Amino acid sequence: MRKKFILEESELPKRWYNIKADLAKSPDPLLNPSTKEPLKPVEMEGLFAKELVNQEFSNERWIDIPEEVLEMYKIYRPTPLVRAYGLERALDTPARIYFKNESVSPVGSHKLNTAIPQAYYNKVEGIKRLTTETGAGQWGSAMSIACRHFGLELDVFMVRQSYDAKPYRRVLMNSYGASVHASPSEKTEFGRSLLNSKPEERGSLGIAISEAVEAAVSHDSARYTLGSVLDHVLIHQSIIGLEAEMQMEMAGVMPDKVIACFGGGSNFAGIAFPFIRHNIKAIAAEPAACPKLTRGEFRYDYGDTAGLTPLIPMFTLGHDFSPEQIHAAGLRYHGGGRLPSHMKREGLIDSAAVDQDEAFAAGLIFARSEGILPAPESTHAIAVVLREALKAKEAGKSEVLLFNLSGHGLLDLAAYEDFLPKI
Amino acid sequence: MRKKFILEESELPKRWYNIKADLAKSPDPLLNPSTKEPLKPVEMEGLFAKELVNQEFSNERWIDIPEEVLEMYKIYRPTPLVRAYGLERALDTPARIYFKNESVSPVGSHKLNTAIPQAYYNKVEGIKRLTTETGAGQWGSAMSIACRHFGLELDVFMVRQSYDAKPYRRVLMNSYGASVHASPSEKTEFGRSLLNSKPEERGSLGIAISEAVEAAVSHDSARYTLGSVLDHVLIHQSIIGLEAEMQMEMAGVMPDKVIACFGGGSNFAGIAFPFIRHNIKAIAAEPAACPKLTRGEFRYDYGDTAGLTPLIPMFTLGHDFSPEQIHAAGLRYHGGGRLPSHMKREGLIDSAAVDQDEAFAAGLIFARSEGILPAPESTHAIAVVLREALKAKEAGKSEVLLFNLSGHGLLDLAAYEDFLPKI
Numbered sequence: 016m017r018k019k020f021i022l023e024e025s026e027l028p029k030r031w032y033n034i035k036a037d038l039a040k041s042p043d044p045l046l047n048p049s050t051k052e053p054l055k056p057v058e059m060e061g062l063f064a065k066e067l068v069n070q071e072f073s074n075e076r077w078i079d080i081p082e083e084v085l086e087m088y089k090i091y092r093p094t095p096l097v098r099a100y101g102l103e104r105a106l107d108t109p110a111r112i113y114f115k116n117e118s119v120s121p122v123g124s125h126k127l128n129t130a131i132p133q134a135y136y137n138k139v140e141g142i143k144r145l146t147t148e149t150g151a152g153q154w155g156s157a158m159s160i161a162c163r164h165f166g167l168e169l170d171v172f173m174v175r176q177s178y179d180a181k182p183y184r185r186v187l188m189n190s191y192g193a194s195v196h197a198s199p200s201e202k203t204e205f206g207r208s209l210l211n212s213k214p215e216e217r218g219s220l221g222i223a224i225s226e227a228v229e230a231a232v233s234h235d236s237a238r239y240t241l242g243s244v245l246d247h248v249l250i251h252q253s254i255i256g257l258e259a260e261m262q263m264e265m266a267g268v269m270p271d272k273v274i275a276c277f278g279g280g281s282n283f284a285g286i287a288f289p290f291i292r293h294n295i296k297a298i299a300a301e302p303a304a305c306p307k308l309t310r311g312e313f314r315y316d317y318g319d320t321a322g323l324t325p326l327i328p329m330f331t332l333g334h335d336f337s338p339e340q341i342h343a344a345g346l347r348y349h350g351g352g353r354l355p356s357h358m359k360r361e362g363l364i365d366s367a368a369v370d371q372d373e374a375f376a377a378g379l380i381f382a383r384s385e386g387i388l389p390a391p392e393s394t395h396a397i398a399v400v401l402r403e404a405l406k407a408k409e410a411g412k413s414e415v416l417l418f419n420l421s422g423h424g425l426l427d428l429a430a431y432e433d434f435l436p437k438i
Numbered sequence: 439m440r441k442k443f444i445l446e447e448s449e450l451p452k453r454w455y456n457i458k459a460d461l462a463k464s465p466d467p468l469l470n471p472s473t474k475e476p477l478k479p480v481e482m483e484g485l486f487a488k489e490l491v492n493q494e495f496s497n498e499r500w501i502d503i504p505e506e507v508l509e510m511y512k513i514y515r516p517t518p519l520v521r522a523y524g525l526e527r528a529l530d531t532p533a534r535i536y537f538k539n540e541s542v543s544p545v546g547s548h549k550l551n552t553a554i555p556q557a558y559y560n561k562v563e564g565i566k567r568l569t570t571e572t573g574a575g576q577w578g579s580a581m582s583i584a585c586r587h588f589g590l591e592l593d594v595f596m597v598r599q600s601y602d603a604k605p606y607r608r609v610l611m612n613s614y615g616a617s618v619h620a621s622p623s624e625k626t627e628f629g630r631s632l633l634n635s636k637p638e639e640r641g642s643l644g645i646a647i648s649e650a651v652e653a654a655v656s657h658d659s660a661r662y663t664l665g666s667v668l669d670h671v672l673i674h675q676s677i678i679g680l681e682a683e684m685q686m687e688m689a690g691v692m693p694d695k696v697i698a699c700f701g702g703g704s705n706f707a708g709i710a711f712p713f714i715r716h717n718i719k720a721i722a723a724e725p726a727a728c729p730k731l732t733r734g735e736f737r738y739d740y741g742d743t744a745g746l747t748p749l750i751p752m753f754t755l756g757h758d759f760s761p762e763q764i765h766a767a768g769l770r771y772h773g774g775g776r777l778p779s780h781m782k783r784e785g786l787i788d789s790a791a792v793d794q795d796e797a798f799a800a801g802l803i804f805a806r807s808e809g810i811l812p813a814p815e816s817t818h819a820i821a822v823v824l825r826e827a828l829k830a831k832e833a834g835k836s837e838v839l840l841f842n843l844s845g846h847g848l849l850d851l852a853a854y855e856d857f858l859p860k861i
Binding site for chain 2: 017018019021023024025086090119123160163189191379382383385386387388423425426428429431432435
């Protein structure tokens with residue numbers, strides 16, 4: 016029985032997919048936070064590389080992937096598509112379950128897919144130093160490798176709570192040569208003001224974004240990078256779904272449903288958008304502790320805590336929302352981003368909220384049947400797959416489910432340690 | 439430029455290779471520790487599954503891989519062969535460097551290659567429970583996945599020092615359902631006697647082997663498993679080199695030298711033996727803290743501390759040798775094993791000793807040029823690759839080097855944390 020569907024390097028997609036070209040109705044624009052007028056590309060250029068801004072505003076269906084980016088993708092791409100025979104047997108379901116294994120990258124997650132082009136375009140435009148924020152450290156690790164490859168300096172603002180509790184991701188970033196600062200930090204005005212008023216502040220992704228943005232705009236040769244939420248990030252991640260589409264063709268079936276966990280939307284959009292253009296249903300798996308698509312309000316909101324970013328039309332729990340400390344740190348973002356929120360509103364995608372215990376239980380079933388210990392984020396997708404597979408069993412339907420294994424859990428064993436006594 | 443050489447699942451080798459069929463002179467036999475007579479297969483059958491004992495004594499060149507083992511190999515095999523263009527550029531060497539990437543397995547190392555068949559043969563023979571020892575936890579993790587897959591219970595005796603210092607590997611084993619005991623433990627007579635005389639004992643691989651052996655022989659339906667050293671283990675690992683041979687053919691060159699780190703010999707034999715039959719030179723990279731092939735004495739010695747195992751003719755530092763606490767825990771074994779020691783003595787393989795700082799420095803150069811953070815064990819192989827690549831540069835020779843990346847370092851970040859301040 017064929018378990019893995021493997022593409023040759025020569026079959027790597029040469030273009031990313033931009034779903035905006037295929038939307039009947041365009042999403043509302045980003046707004047300048049001062050003027051409340053639609054944001055102009057030029058207003059983002061102090062913050063992001065020009066080509067990334069171009070992509071942010073582009074309505075072209077296909078965007079060429081530069082040769083240098085393709086070369087670096089080859090470190091781990093194409094990634095395997097896997098038939099989860101073991102999981103199907105464990106669930107005794109007639110559903111056929113496939114997953115795209117993004118955990119095989121050197122950082123153990125899909126984040127490199129956009130870190131590489133973001134570092135590349137900045138290098139081409141003469142930028143010397145990048146800044147970014149990271150929660151648990153997955154995005155920071157990815158940027159560290161990409162910056163090292165293209166010869167850029169990198170400052171990572173890491174949520175202090177994670178910096179203290181998860182020192183190993185910091186070591187990983189340091190190993191690739193990045194500078195990592197616990198956020199809030201003394202490096203920025205915003206950080207200093209926070210620490211003045213509340214010295215015991217443990218930080219949040221929103222605060223870290225504010226600091227990384229401030230650190231970028233205060234230097235001419237520095238730019239900021241973001242690991243999710245924005246359109247250009249979602250475009251880069253489309254490589255996941257474009258590969259998966261070819262691999263499902265090799266398997267001889269198309270999925271009935273595509274499922275991925277949802278934090279800022281990047282791995283979800285990455286696998287789902289290329290399938291949505293074929294009218295295939297997609298489900299975003301959110302944590303019950305931070306269910307913006309499922310229970311948030313659709314309105315304009317900031318992307319960060321300090322209110323430095325453009326206003327984004329999106330489902331949001333409020334930019335000052337502070338979710339509880341679930342282990343899936345990558346899913347603790349308050350907003351759904353412009354594109355996924357628009358698509359949810361238009362009925363093009365569904366969402367489901369999963370509580371942490373259900374997610375970990377699903378993750379263990381997957382680990383024990385397929386061998387791979389999933390990242391806490393990815394366990395949310397697996398939990399929704401289990402729900403769908405059991406529905407298929409009740410209905411006696413051999414439905415085809417595809418999900419994205421966005422990362423492995425080898426750097427999240429402390430999370431499993433907390434959960435194991437509960438079973 | 440083609441970076442990765444990928445095989446299809448259908449190209450997975452269907453047979454393991456046994457180098458004993460191709461040796462001009464046979465290695466000396468194992469001896470029964472009581473009688474000092476050559477060990478008979480039947481004397482090992484209380485300890486190991488019968489088919490594993492058959493393989494231990496086999497001189498057949500090829501051994502069929504069972505279908506169920508091939509199916510489980512497909513979770514991560516075939517693994518990629520990679521051209522290390524980034525490392526070549528970083529070293530500015532005319533050498534062409536290839537590596538086999540065994541880090542893509544769910545436990546992050548090559549250990550599953552033998553854990554799977556060991557669990558399988560025991561299951562087929564009606565065994566219900568296996569025992570084993572583990573140092574840092576790589577072998578224990580591999581056995582945990584394999585036992586889960588084939589429905590066997592597993593007791594892992596983990597060196598207490600690692601059990602306390604590296605809790606995450608234990609959590610990984612627990613996640614797959616294994617029982618993990620800090621060794622010395624209260625579970626065995628040997629463990630209890632040690633703790634009685636020295637309550638602060640931190641354990642060693644030799645002690646853990648003694649406990650696992652005792653726990654196996656004291657139950658009829660239990661057997662012991664070992665992750666390295668023995669011939670049947672080395673046979674299973676030949677899948678690495680057999681795949682690599684096909685992949686080097688795809689690349690259109692054969693290696694001049696094959697390099698791997700050396701602990702108990704399993705990853706070294708795995709990649710090197712299939713090439714040695716073509717008269718290709720192989721170098722075992724040992725830690726300077728435990729250089730048995732390079733500086734040990736060739737004689738009969740026990741495989742464990744308590745002296746429960748057969749006597750093995752091998753290069754050894756003495757079964758009571760206690761190497762310093764280097765981070766490459768998988769390389770801290772006192773003996774070279776029967777086959778590699780015989781081959782070293784016959785001049786069929788070379789060895790080189792590498793101190794820890796040189797190894798980590800090499801590992802960082804690799805991480806920063808190829809993206810993948812290597813396991814502390816694998817950094818020893820990389821250090822020898824660097825030596826050879828620099829020699830090739832001095833000589834202006836475009837030599838072809840192949841090494842085994844036996845594992846990634848994502849569960850060894852504490853080791854990098856210790857080393858980073860030194861650079």
